[in-house]
Amino acid sequence: MLHQINEHIWFLEADYRSDRPALGYIRGERMAFAVDAGASRAHVELFYKELQMRGLPLPAFTGISHYHWDHSYGAAFVHGVTLASDRCADQLRREAEWHWTPEEMANRLKAGQDILFGYHSKLAEYPDPSVIRVTAPDIALEGSAEFDLGGVSVQVIDCGGPHSDDHLIFFIPEERFLFLGDASGKELFTLKWDYDPRHPEQLQDILAGLPFNQAKLRPFVDRLEKLDFDHCLFAHADRIWSREELLGDLRSHLIS
Secondary structure (H helix, E strand, C coil), X not given: CEEECCCCEEXXXXXXXXCECCEEEEECCCCEEEECCCCCHHHHHHHHHHHXXXXXXXXXXXXXXXXXXXXXXXXXXXXXXXXXXXXXXXXXXXXXCCCCCXXXXXXXXXXXXXXXXXXXXXXXXXXXXXXXXXCCCCEEECCCEEEECCCCEEEEEECCCCXXXXXXXXXXXXXXXXXXXXXXXXXXXXXXXXXXXCCHHHHHHHHHCCCCCHHHHHHHHHHHHCCCXXXXXXXXXXXXXXXXXXXXXXXXCCCC
C-alpha cells in the first residue's frame, strides 16, 4: 500500500515475505524522484500501479540506495533515469554477468557471494530465477548530488555506513525528512547468524540482536547529527521514526 507522509512525500510499504523494502517517492512541481528501484519487475509494477491510481506521475529519476538485490534488481524496469554511487554501479556491473540457475545460485551461496537469507529471499521473490535481470545505473555518482524537482529538492548524500560501503541516503530539506534505506543497519555479509526461511517475519528481531561494525557506526552517527531532519524512514520498517528515536537508538550501540 502507498502511504502519504505530507504534500510532497509518499512511500510504498515494505513486505517481509520476500524482504521487499519500502520505496520512496518525492513529487515536485516539475518532476518526481523515487528512492530505490525495488526487488523485481513485479515490485516496480506494484509501485507504479499505486502511483497511477492516485494520479501521481512516474519518477523522472530513481536513486538506488545500495547494491543489495532487494533495492536494485528492479532497476531494469523503472521509468526514467537511475542513479547510484560509483561503488554500487561497479558491483551491479559484476552481478549483471551472473547466471541465474538454481545451481549457480547455490554455488554463489557456498562461495560467500550470497548469504542464506538473501538466497531464500530471492527464491521467494523469483520462483523462476532465470527471469532475473540485473543492470547498472544510468548515472554512477562520485560523491553527493542535489535534484531540484520544483518547489522541493532531494539531496543525494554519499554516506556509506555500517550496512554497506556504497550506501546513499536521500534528504528532503524542505520537509526535513530523510530516507535512510538500510544505511543504519548491520553488516550482514560479515556476521555469523542463523535464519529460518520458514519464518521471514522473525527477521527484524533477529537482526536487532546482531552487533554493529563500530568503526563504521561512529562516523555514520556523526554525519547524521549534522543533518537537519525531523523524521526518517528505514527501508524495512513499518513506521516513521523521529530524529530523536533514530539518533538515540544508534548512540546506544556505540562502544566508548
